[in-house]
Amino acid sequence: MALRIGVDLGGTKIEALALGEDGRELLRRRIATPRDDYAGTLRAVTDLVLDLERELQAKASVGIGMPGALSPATGLVKNANSTWLNGQALDRDLSALLRRPLRFANDANCFALSEATDGAAAGATIVFGVIVGTGTGGGVVVNGRVLTGPNAIAGEWGHNALPWPEDAERPGPFCYCGRAGCIETFLSGPGLARDHEAASGESLTGEDVARRANKGDAAADASLARYESRMARALASVVNVLDPDVIVLGGGLSNVGRLYRNVPRLWPRFVFSDRVDTRLVPPKHGDSSGVRGAAWLW
Numbered sequence: 323m324a325l326r327i328g329v330d331l332g333g334t335k336i337e338a339l340a341l342g343e344d345g346r347e348l349l350r351r352r353i354a355t356p357r358d359d360y361a362g363t364l365r366a367v368t369d370l371v372l373d374l375e376r377e378l379q380a381k382a383s384v385g386i387g388m389p390g391a392l393s394p395a396t397g398l399v400k401n402a403n404s405t406w407l408n409g410q411a412l413d414r415d416l417s418a419l420l421r422r423p424l425r426f427a428n429d430a431n432c433f434a435l436s437e438a439t440d441g442a443a444a445g446a447t448i449v450f451g452v453i454v455g456t457g458t459g460g461g462v463v464v465n466g467r468v469l470t471g472p473n474a475i476a477g478e479w480g481h482n483a484l485p486w487p488e489d490a491e492r493p494g495p496f497c498y499c500g501r502a503g504c505i506e507t508f509l510s511g512p513g514l515a516r517d518h519e520a521a522s523g524e525s526l527t528g529e530d531v532a533r534r535a536n537k538g539d540a541a542a543d544a545s546l547a548r549y550e551s552r553m554a555r556a557l558a559s560v561v562n563v564l565d566p567d568v569i570v571l572g573g574g575l576s577n578v579g580r581l582y583r584n585v586p587r588l589w590p591r592f593v594f595s596d597r598v599d600t601r602l603v604p605p606k607h608g609d610s611s612g613v614r615g616a617a618w619l620w
């Protein structure tokens with residue numbers, strides 16, 4: 323039996339999942355991440371994998387979903403918000419401990435791969451997975467394979483500028499990447515919260531803005547409408563480059579049902595085509611996508 327183990331190495335928890343050949347979940351384990359402790363993090367991942375294998379009495383392929391990326395140039399971790407991983411040879415160190423080659427991908431790529439393999443975009447040729455939560459990430463899967471590149475940033479559209487900006491959207495909020503007006507500053511949960519507070523004076527989370535809009539609150543409804551316009555423009559620019567069959571949303575704001583109706587209604591104005599057949603869909607696997615996608619790296 324081909325046993326696959328996926329590990330989701332997060333900033334607060336590490337989760338491991340064993341999948342059978344047919345994608346059925348066999349076993350799942352979750353522990354707290356040893357924060358700021360690189361050696362402890364290596365040990366924790368190793369123990370989780372070996373425990374699952376011992377229990378299932380089989381050796382598995384192992385894929386790791388991680389924050390940031392392995393730099394193709396140096397092989398070291400970069401761009402991880404779990405900062406104690408940055409600059410470390412995570413691949414070499416974990417491969418040595420687990421005595422096998424490993425495959426790595428960032429969280430957004432794992433999400434896209436999971437949904438493309440047996441989720442909301444199963445069977446689609448070109449899939450763009452978007453995470454709209456604390457930040458805004460993206461991943462591209464083509465013919466069932468994660469698209470990577472020489473910089474390991476394929477799909478990272480969150481730090482492109484918001485396209486077709488209106489006057490009030492320029493220069494846009496300051497972004498931690500050093501620029502202003504990035505898509506992430508508008509489409510992340512904190513981005514929606516900031517925009518709503520600037521317009522209404524109310525301090526709410528992005529998800530609460532959506533909940534209030536759902537109940538007919540006029541200010542929240544206006545904020546969500548601005549959000550939909552921005553998402554339509556931001557995704558239209560992806561459609562113009564990549565022409566995906568399916569765009570899957572993940573993260574906290576993927577629970578906002580009206581996005582799936584309103585955004586595709588708005589994006590034809592910006593897509594260079596007589597009609598737009600791209601589908602915008604909610605995720606199937608939700609919070610499990612990271613760990614499932616990591617398993618599907620093999």
Ligand SMILES: [Zn+2]
Nearest residue numbers: 481497499504
């Ligand atoms: Zn940025």
